[in-house]
Amino acid sequence: MRVSIKDIAREAQVSHSTVSRALSDSPLVSAGTKARIQQLAREMGYSPDAQARSLVMGRTRTVGVVVTTITDPFIAEVVQSIENTAYDYGYSVILTSSGSQSKREIAAVEMLQSKRVDGVIVTSSRVGALYQGLLERLEVPIVLINSHRRQASPSTFSVNVDNRHGAYIATKYLIGLQHRRIGYVGGRTHHSDDQERQAGYCEALARANIDFDPQLMVPGNGRASGGERALPHLRVLADPPTAVLCYNDMTAVGLMRAAREMGIVVPDELSVVGFDDIPFASYVMPSLTTLAQPKAEMGRMAMRMVLSLIGDERAENIDKANVVVKGRLIVRESSGVLTHSGAHERAVARNT
Numbered sequence: 223m224r225v226s227i228k229d230i231a232r233e234a235q236v237s238h239s240t241v242s243r244a245l246s247d248s249p250l251v252s253a254g255t256k257a258r259i260q261q262l263a264r265e266m267g268y269s270p271d272a273q274a275r276s277l278v279m280g281r282t283r284t285v286g287v288v289v290t291t292i293t294d295p296f297i298a299e300v301v302q303s304i305e306n307t308a309y310d311y312g313y314s315v316i317l318t319s320s321g322s323q324s325k326r327e328i329a330a331v332e333m334l335q336s337k338r339v340d341g342v343i344v345t346s347s348r349v350g351a352l353y354q355g356l357l358e359r360l361e362v363p364i365v366l367i368n369s370h371r372r373q374a375s376p377s378t379f380s381v382n383v384d385n386r387h388g389a390y391i392a393t394k395y396l397i398g399l400q401h402r403r404i405g406y407v408g409g410r411t412h413h414s415d416d417q418e419r420q421a422g423y424c425e426a427l428a429r430a431n432i433d434f435d436p437q438l439m440v441p442g443n444g445r446a447s448g449g450e451r452a453l454p455h456l457r458v459l460a461d462p463p464t465a466v467l468c469y470n471d472m473t474a475v476g477l478m479r480a481a482r483e484m485g486i487v488v489p490d491e492l493s494v495v496g497f498d499d500i501p502f503a504s505y506v507m508p509s510l511t512t513l514a515q516p517k518a519e520m521g522r523m524a525m526r527m528v529l530s531l532i533g534d535e536r537a538e539n540i541d542k543a544n545v546v547v548k549g550r551l552i553v554r555e556s557s558g559v560l561t562h563s564g565a566h567e568r569a570v571a572r573n574t
Contacts, residue, residue, distance in 0.1 A: 224269075225263075225266045225267055225268040225269075226268075227241045227242055227245070227268075229266065229268075230259065230262055230263055230266060230268060233262060233266065234258065234259050234262055236255070236259070240255070240259070241259055241263075244256045244259035244260060245259065245260065245263060245268075282337070282338050282339060282340055283312060283313050283314065283340065284313060284314050284315070284316055284337065284338075284339050284340060285304075285308055285313055285314075285315055285316070285339055285340060285341045285342070285343060285525065285528055286315075286316045286318065286334035286337065286339040286341070286342045286343070287301060287304055287315050287316065287317045287318070287342075287343045287344075287345065288318055288319075288320055288327075288330050288331070288334075288342065288343070288344045288345070289301060289317065289318075289319055289320070289345050290319070290320055290321065291319055291321060292317070292319050294444075294472070295471075295472075295498075295500035295501055295502070296470065296471075296498045296500050296515070296517060297345055299500070299501070299517040299518065299521070300345050300367060300517050300518075300520055300521040300524075301315075301317065301345065301521065302518075302521070303517065303518040303519075303520070303521025303522050303525075304343060304345075304521040304522075304524060304525045306522075307521065307522045307525040307526060308525055311525075311529055311534065311536060313340075313525075313529075316334065316337055316339060318330040318333060318334065331360070334360065335359075335360050339360070339362060340362060340363075340528075340532050341362050341363045341364070341365070341528035341529075341531065341532055342360060342362060342363070342364045342365070342528075343364075343365050343366075343367060343524050343525065343528060344364065344365075344366045344367065344369045345366075345367040345368065345369060345521075345524075362532070363378075363379070363527075363528050363531030363532055364378040364379070365378075365379050365380065365381060365524045365527050365528050365531075366378065366379070366380040366381070366382075367380070367381050367382070367520055367521070367524050368381075368382055368383060368415055368520075379527060379531070379543065379544055379545075380544045380545070381520050381523050381524045381527065381544075381545045381547070382544075382545070382546050382547070383515045383516075383520070383546070383547055383548075383549050384546050384547065384548050384549065385415045385418035385419045385422065386418045386419070386421050386422040386425070387422060387548060387549070388419070388422065388497060388513040388515075388548075388549040389418070389419035389420070389421070389422030389423045389426075389467065389497070389513070390422035390423070390425050390426045391422075391426075391513070391551055392422075392423075392467050392495050392497070392513045392551060393422065393423045393426035393427065393467055394426045394429075394430070395495070395511075395551055395553070395557070396465045396467065396493060396495060396557065397426060397427075397430045397432070399465070399493065399557065399558065399559045399560055400559055400560040401463075401464050401465040401493060401560050402432055402464075402560075403435075403438065403461060403462065403463040403464050403465070404423075404427070404432075404438065404463055404464075404465045404466070404467060405438040405439070405440065405452075405456045405463035405465070405466040405467070406419075406420060406423045406438065406439045406440070406466070406467050406468075406469075407440050407441075407442045407448065407449055407452040407456075407466060407467075407468045407469060407473050407477060408420065408439065408440065408441045408442050408469050409442055409443070409444040409448075409469035409470060409473070410443060410444050411441060416469055419467075419469060419497065420439065423439075423467055437459055438456065438459075438463055440452040440455050440456060442468070442469055442473050444469060444470055444472065444473065445472050445473070445476070446472050446473065446475050446476030446479070447476055448469075448473050448476060449468060449472070449473040449474060449475065449476030449477030449478075449479075449480065450476040450477065450479060450480045451476075451480075452473075452477060452480075453466075453477050453480040453481060453484065453486075454480065454484070457484065457486070463492070464491075464492060464493065464560050465492065465493035465494070465495070465557070465560070466492065466493070466494050466495070467495050467497075468494065468495065468496050468497065469497060470496060470497045470498045470500075471496035471497065471498045471499065471500045471503050471510060471512055472498075472500070473496070474494050474495070474496030474497075474510055474512070474556070475496075475506055475510070477494060478494055478506065478508075478510075478556065481494075488508055488556050489508065489555065489556055489557050489558035490558070490561075493511075493556065493557040493558055493560075494510065494511070494556045494557065495510075495511045495512060495513070495556070495557055496510050496511070496512035496513070496556075497512060497513045497515075497549075498512060498513070498514070498515055498517075499512045499513070499514030499515065499517075499552055503552075503554070504554060508554070508555035508556045509554035509555045509556065510554055510555075510556045511551070511552065511553050511554045511555070511556045511557040512551075512552050512554070513549045513550070513551055513552075514549055514550050514551075514552045515547075515549050516547055516549070519547065520547060523545060523547075527545075
């Protein structure tokens with residue numbers, strides 16, 4: 223049977239309230255008595271009743287995290303940082319995956335409501351944009367990571383990477399390598415982060431006086447398969463691209479696989495740039511040039527923001543405001559200077 227505070231009090235020959243104070247490290251109990259009770263609790267195998275404690279404290283010390291999929295390496299890194307930060311503050315995480323399916327998305331939010339979580343973090347999911355009203359009915363703080371909200375709310379905040387700036391500097395980098403025919407393979411249709419990256423790509427072209435060619439912009443799905451399917455569409459153009467910016471690293475990995483199968487040498491004939499800097503971006507062959515998001519920092523900031531919003535005194539110095547962080551370009555082997563006597567002419571020759 224579960225050991226209770228009453229059992230410890232009886233064994234220690236003290237009151238229930240003394241045991242409770244000792245186990246919560248209260249200064250009202252002398253150091254000697256506190257140490258004796260805590261040692262006795264360990265020996266008797268006592269563990270606090272989390273449900274009962276939550277009723278007394280008004281908190282469950284749990285935070286719900288909603289993701290689209292746990293198989294995305296970017297999301298995995300962010301969630302790991304959230305969980306590590308939660309552990310440091312004595313909180314636990316309930317993770318649920320929406321799978322981009324409306325029924326599962328609603329069920330995920332309702333499950334968190336039944337668990338009485340103290341706060342919710344939504345990362346890279348449609349939930350933040352489509353079900354903001356449902357989330358707000360939980361009546362707990364909500365922090366969105368790269369998952370934009372539709373309207374302002376006093377209980378909803380966000381931590382986002384500057385997608386437009388990231389795509390702009392990545393495209394500008396390719397232009398600096400003398401590329402003028404630069405493709406863009408997108409992510410999930412109508413997602414704000416993809417739209418912002420498209421805007422950054424177009425801005426860089428405009429500033430370099432390069433005409434935008436809609437044929438060079440191909441939709442993807444945020445997965446490797448999207449990149450695989452996109453490359454053949456780009457290569458059959460009369461004037462194919464010599465470089466491609468991809469919505470994310472998974473798209474870039476798929477595109478480079480398609481390039482190998484088509485006999486296209488990266489970066490000699492085609493430069494490729496991704497977005498995210500997932501763990502194995504540096505291990506693929508050739509290693510991937512990419513726009514790195516500060517994933518660990520974003521997860522840590524989101525968790526600490528939740529703590530600040532629920533009034534945890536250890537996070538009082540955290541600003542309760544929306545945060546936008548900058549990414550940084552990581553140059554690796556998948557990108558290179560365009561050689562006018564080689565790459566572009568070979569690409570055109572393949573289609574003539």
